[in-house]
Amino acid sequence: MNELLSEQKTKMPTYTSLKQIQTAISKQETSVKEVVTHYLSVIEANKHLNAFLEVYGEEALAKAEIIDQKIRQGTAGRLAGMVVGLKDVICYKDHSLQASSHILAGFKSQFSATAVEKLLAEDAIIIGRQNCDEFAMGSSSENSAFGAVRNALDNERVSGGSSGGSAVAVQAGMCLASLGSDTGGSVRQPASFCGVIGFKPTYSRVSRHGLIAYASSFDIIGTLSKDIEDTALLLEVISGEDDFDSTVSTKPVLPYSQLLDMDSKPKIAYLRETVENEGLQPEVKASILQTIEKLRSEGHTVEAVDFPLLEYILPTYYILTTAEASTNLSRFDGVRYGYRSKNATDLESMYKRSRSEGFGIEVQRRIILGTFVLSSSYYDAYFTKAQKVRRLITNKTKEILAQYDFIISPTAPMTAFKIGENSGNPLAMYLADIFSVQANVAGGLPAISIPNGFDAQGMPIGLQIMANSFEEAKLLAFSKYLLDKFV
Numbered sequence: 001m002n003e004l005l006s007e008q009k010t011k012m013p014t015y016t017s018l019k020q021i022q023t024a025i026s027k028q029e030t031s032v033k034e035v036v037t038h039y040l041s042v043i044e045a046n047k048h049l050n051a052f053l054e055v056y057g058e059e060a061l062a063k064a065e066i067i068d069q070k071i072r073q074g075t076a077g078r079l080a081g082m083v084v085g086l087k088d089v090i091c092y093k094d095h096s097l098q099a100s101s102h103i104l105a106g107f108k109s110q111f112s113a114t115a116v117e118k119l120l121a122e123d124a125i126i127i128g129r130q131n132c133d134e135f136a137m138g139s140s141s142e143n144s145a146f147g148a149v150r151n152a153l154d155n156e157r158v159s160g161g162s163s164g165g166s167a168v169a170v171q172a173g174m175c176l177a178s179l180g181s182d183t184g185g186s187v188r189q190p191a192s193f194c195g196v197i198g199f200k201p202t203y204s205r206v207s208r209h210g211l212i213a214y215a216s217s218f219d220i221i222g223t224l225s226k227d228i229e230d231t232a233l234l235l236e237v238i239s240g241e242d243d244f245d246s247t248v249s250t251k252p253v254l255p256y257s258q259l260l261d262m263d264s265k266p267k268i269a270y271l272r273e274t275v276e277n278e279g280l281q282p283e284v285k286a287s288i289l290q291t292i293e294k295l296r297s298e299g300h301t302v303e304a305v306d307f308p309l310l311e312y313i314l315p316t317y318y319i320l321t322t323a324e325a326s327t328n329l330s331r332f333d334g335v336r337y338g339y340r341s342k343n344a345t346d347l348e349s350m351y352k353r354s355r356s357e358g359f360g361i362e363v364q365r366r367i368i369l370g371t372f373v374l375s376s377s378y379y380d381a382y383f384t385k386a387q388k389v390r391r392l393i394t395n396k397t398k399e400i401l402a403q404y405d406f407i408i409s410p411t412a413p414m415t416a417f418k419i420g421e422n423s424g425n426p427l428a429m430y431l432a433d434i435f436s437v438q439a440n441v442a443g444g445l446p447a448i449s450i451p452n453g454f455d456a457q458g459m460p461i462g463l464q465i466m467a468n469s470f471e472e473a474k475l476l477a478f479s480k481y482l483l484d485k486f487v
Contacts, residue, residue, distance in 0.1 A: 284413060317433075
């Protein structure tokens, strides 16, 4: 196999879209097996980035042979030729699942997430599980029990988080696309830091069955890719009803990949507070202002709107998500599966030691904070109040989207920072999500991050676009327009 990888490294062109791969296969210029072999060689060459925790090499090659046969027979699915990585919080039957944590050491999933089953049904190939912040709690993918994920453009910088491994894998060409999860920007922010497309659908558009819960009223499975058509097709495939998820939407799934043409000039808003924010990196500010001027020059209405609640979004998000995490993570106790401390002397110490030794510092911090805000003495002061503020944020955001088609902003206030730079300052780390959390807090609106230039160090800058609930078709069409016109 090593000889195959070495040979593949030299002869395989770089594909950035499924259409390119399927065209090459139809012309017999390559095969699914050769595509998989190429990706395996790229993964091997980029092990230092720490993007993958486990690679399913032999399994992926065996599956590729089956799909090549199906292509010859004309029975292959829509995703034949697509090689996908999974963030280590998404279940894949009979494969290890750890949420990048020691607490789930040795655990193997007994079923596949609904989104994964839908990918496999269309002949996508799962190539491995990807590193992330432990239990998806973080903004830099430094919180993993298996070490930090490194940005492919500068190995001394972070990948973003929490879906950092998923973003870097796409960035460095280790797979064509990845499935990640987005609780407050965990797909979009690393996409911004890595210069790829990160898409978060409307909450309930995609089933959460098989996604390890962090904060259940915020979590959603999202996608990372380099091609907007692939983003649309993936959404088309993984969306829809699911008997295993009572929160999933019953709205019909549109043919998103066929609705990428924009037939009118949308009206666009930007939040004045995001552009005039003192914490905004100068190049990020210049990038968003340049995009605004370009859109105006093309005849679009682009207007500033006030959003005085912006300063309350992040505190609201962290109060509510830590409260939900405190409840959700109580199931990881060392009793039924995963890590159990060898230092326990009785039942009580087994619980305490297993959780304190198994969970990392950031996860412990959020569990403790969540338990505090749910305590009887502080429940109304924090949790109840945060729920009320969430409603105000949702109403105000939807009020803007009733007058405008989209809200644009920087995805993050800065580009990728140095590894370790913010490790001792949780507040500075949390501020990396200040713009991305709004979509999750405001009723789970669909949002996307697309590449929007580079800073002086050559690190990518992301543009975030937010739309109203279930307006993914409009959002993807506008994103394609921007990518075609300006990027």
